[in-house]
Amino acid sequence: MSYSGWETVIGLEVHVQLATKTKIFSGASTSFGAEANTQACAIDLAMPGTLPVLNKQAVHYAVMFGLAIDAEIGKESAFERKNYFYPDSPKGYQTTQLEKPIVGRGNVEIKLADGSTKNVRIHHAHLEEDAGKSLHEGDFRHGVSGIDLNRAGTPLIEIVSEPDMSNAEEAIAFAKRLHSIVTSIGICDGEMSQGSMRFDVNVSVRPTGTTELGTRTETKNLNSYKFMEEAIAKEVERQIDLIEDGGTVKQETRLYNGDTKVARSMRSKEEANDYRYFPCPDLLPVIVSDETIEELRRNLPELPDARQARFIEQYGLSDYDAAVIGSDAAMAAYFEIAAEKSNNAKLTANWTMGELAARLNSQDLSIGKSPVSAEQLGELITRIADNSISGKMAKEVFEGMWAGEGSADEIIETRGLKQVSDSGALEKMVVEVLTANQAMVDDYINTDEAKRKKKLGGFMGKIMQASKGQANPQQVNQILAQKLNELL
Amino acid sequence: MSIERQEIEKLATLSRIAISEDTITEVSQRLSSVLELVDQLQAVNTDGVEAMSHPMKATQRLREDEVSEINQRDAFLAIAPDTEEGLFLVPKVIE
Numbered sequence: 001m002s003y004s005g006w007e008t009v010i011g012l013e014v015h016v017q018l019a020t021k022t023k024i025f026s027g028a029s030t031s032f033g034a035e036a037n038t039q040a041c042a043i044d045l046a047m048p049g050t051l052p053v054l055n056k057q058a059v060h061y062a063v064m065f066g067l068a069i070d071a072e073i074g075k076e077s078a079f080e081r082k083n084y085f086y087p088d089s090p091k092g093y094q095t096t097q098l099e100k101p102i103v104g105r106g107n108v109e110i111k112l113a114d115g116s117t118k119n120v121r122i123h124h125a126h127l128e129e130d131a132g133k134s135l136h137e138g139d140f141r142h143g144v145s146g147i148d149l150n151r152a153g154t155p156l157i158e159i160v161s162e163p164d165m166s167n168a169e170e171a172i173a174f175a176k177r178l179h180s181i182v183t184s185i186g187i188c189d190g191e192m193s194q195g196s197m198r199f200d201v202n203v204s205v206r207p208t209g210t211t212e213l214g215t216r217t218e219t220k221n222l223n224s225y226k227f228m229e230e231a232i233a234k235e236v237e238r239q240i241d242l243i244e245d246g247g248t249v250k251q252e253t254r255l256y257n258g259d260t261k262v263a264r265s266m267r268s269k270e271e272a273n274d275y276r277y278f279p280c281p282d283l284l285p286v287i288v289s290d291e292t293i294e295e296l297r298r299n300l301p302e303l304p305d306a307r308q309a310r311f312i313e314q315y316g317l318s319d320y321d322a323a324v325i326g327s328d329a330a331m332a333a334y335f336e337i338a339a340e341k342s343n344n345a346k347l348t349a350n351w352t353m354g355e356l357a358a359r360l361n362s363q364d365l366s367i368g369k370s371p372v373s374a375e376q377l378g379e380l381i382t383r384i385a386d387n388s389i390s391g392k393m394a395k396e397v398f399e400g401m402w403a404g405e406g407s408a409d410e411i412i413e414t415r416g417l418k419q420v421s422d423s424g425a426l427e428k429m430v431v432e433v434l435t436a437n438q439a440m441v442d443d444y445i446n447t448d449e450a451k452r453k454k455k456l457g458g459f460m461g462k463i464m465q466a467s468k469g470q471a472n473p474q475q476v477n478q479i480l481a482q483k484l485n486e487l488l
Numbered sequence: 489m490s491i492e493r494q495e496i497e498k499l500a501t502l503s504r505i506a507i508s509e510d511t512i513t514e515v516s517q518r519l520s521s522v523l524e525l526v527d528q529l530q531a532v533n534t535d536g537v538e539a540m541s542h543p544m545k546a547t548q549r550l551r552e553d554e555v556s557e558i559n560q561r562d563a564f565l566a567i568a569p570d571t572e573e574g575l576f577l578v579p580k581v582i583e
Contacts, residue, residue, distance in 0.1 A: 028555070054549075283548055
C-alpha cells in the first residue's frame with residue numbers, strides 16, 4: 001500500500017463449519033447440496049416446544065482446535081442467546097457463546113513471503129450455530145425473498161484473532177494457516193467455495209508510529225483469499241482518503257462483492273449492535289473432563305508443521321515442496337498415496353503440484369474431487385520412472401485418465417504410447433535414419449565442431465518421427481552422438 | 489432505576505413488539521420495577537462468588553453425532569403462510 005505515513009491494523013473473525021454429520025443442536029443432516037429445506041427439522045425451524053440437544057462431536061472438534069493452537073480449553077463453557085431478527089434465523093436469536101467460550105487464548109504462527117514468521121494471538125474461539133440462506137434473486141414474485149434453512153444449525157466455531165496483522169499479506173497468511181490447521185485435524189472440510197470457511201475482516205488505520213487504534217470497520221463474509229485481499233486494499237484506501245479529506249471513519253459493518261468489486265456499507269443498522277445477549281436457559285453448562293481433553297490430545301492428527309518436517313525427512317522433498325504439499329491436508333493425503341504407489345516421491349511431488357494442481361485449478365475442483373485418483377497418478381508416475389513412457393507421453397496419458405479412459409497402463413496400451421527403450425531396437429532405428437539421410441550426415445561431418453551440436457536436432461526429429469514419438473529421447477540422444485562420432 | 493420512554497421505544501423496535509401509546513406508561517412502570525429488583529440483586533456483595541451460568545445444578549448431556557431426523561419438508565411447508573419451490577417465502581429482505 002503506497003500511503004506513506006499510515007499503518008494498517010487488521011483483525012480477523014473466522015467462521016469454520018465443523019465437519020459433523022448432524023447439526024449442532026439437532027439430528028438433521030448437514031450434508032452439502034441437498035434440496036432446499038429437506039434437512040431442516042423441527043428444532044432447526046424453531047417449532048414451539050422443541051429443545052436443543054448439543055452434538056458431542058461438535059464439542060470435541062472445538063476442543064481439538066484449541067489443542068492444535070495451544071489454547072486454554074474452557075473446561076466449563078456456556079451458551080448465550082444473541083437476539084436479532086432476520087428470516088434466515090427462525091428462532092429470533094443465534095445460540096452462541098460469549099462469556100465462557102470453549103477455547104480461550106492461543107497462538108498461530110504465520111510464515112511470510114520473505115521467510116520471516118509472525119505470531120498472531122487468538123483471543124478466543126467459540127461454538128455457535130450457522131444461519132439459513134436467503135435467496136433474493138430468482139423467479140419469486142415481486143417483493144419476496146426465499147428462505148432455505150438447510151444450513152440453519154450447522155455447527156460453527158468462530159475464531160477471533162487479536163488485531164495483530166498489519167497488511168493483507170499477513171491476513172491471508174493467517175487465513176491460510178487456519179485453513180491448513182482445521183483441515184489437517186479433520187474438523188472442517190475446507191471447501192471455501194461452499195462456505196465452509198468465511199472471513200470477517202476488521203480494518204483500521206492510524207498514523208505510523210502511533211499506538212492508539214483507529215476506528216475499525218468490519219467487512220463480512222469473505223469466502224476467498226482473493227476477495228480478502230481486494231476488500232482490505234479498498235477499505236484501507238477508503239479510510240485513509242476519508243481521514244486525509246478531514247472526515248472520520250464510522251464504525252460500521254460493510255459488504256464486499258467479489259464479482260462486481262464494489263464495497264458498500266450494510267444498510268443502516270443503528271441499533272443492530274444491541275444484541276441483548278443473555279444465558280440460554282435451554283442449555284446447561286458444558287463440561288469437558290480432563291480425561292476427554294487428554295484423549296483428544298493423544299489422538300490429535302498430525303499438524304501441518306510436523307507433516308512438513310516429516311515430508312522432508314521421509315520423502316526427501318525440498319522445503320518448498322514440503323510446505324506446499326504439507327500445508328494442505330487433502331493434497332498431503334493424495335501425495336502420500338501416490339508416492340507410495342509410484343515409489344518416486346520427487347516425481348510424484350512435481351506432478352501433484354504441477355499438472356494435477358493446474359488441471360484442478362482450471363476446473364475449480366478440490367483435490368478430493370479429482371477425476372484422477374491418487375492410485376492412478378501413482379501408476380502413471382511408475383511408468384515415467386521406469387522409462388516406459390516419456391514426459392510428453394505422460395501428459396497425454398494424464399489427459400486420458402482425466403477423461404475417464406482408464407488406468408495409465410490401459411491408456412498406454414490402447415493409444416499405443418509405449419516408449420521404446422530397448423537399446424538394440426533404438427540403435428537399429430538410428431542407423432536406418434542416418435543411412436537414409438546421407439546428405440545430412442555429410443553436412444554434419446563438414447560442419448565446424450563448435451557448431452555441430454546445433455545439427456543434432458534435425459536427426460532427433462527424424463528419429464522421433466520414424467518411431468512415431470515412442471523412442472526414449474535420452475537414449476536416442478546418447479546413441480545418436482555415439483554413432484555420429486564413429487563416422488568422424 | 490427507572491426506564492425512559494425512549495428506551496421503551498427502542499426495546500420495542502429491537503424485540504419487534506408493538507406497544508401502543510396508551511400502554512406505554514404501564515409497560516414503563518412494570519419494567520422499572522423489574523429493574524429495581526435487579527438493582528437490589530446487584531447491591532449484594534458477590535466477591536469471591538463464581539458467576540453462575542445456569543440455575544440448575546446439572547451439566548449438559550451430549551448427543552452422539554448420528555442423523556436421527558427425516559425429511560419432513562412437505563409437512564413444514566404446508567403450515568407456512570407462503571412457499572414456492574420448496575422455499576419459505578417472506579417479505580423481501582436485503583442486507
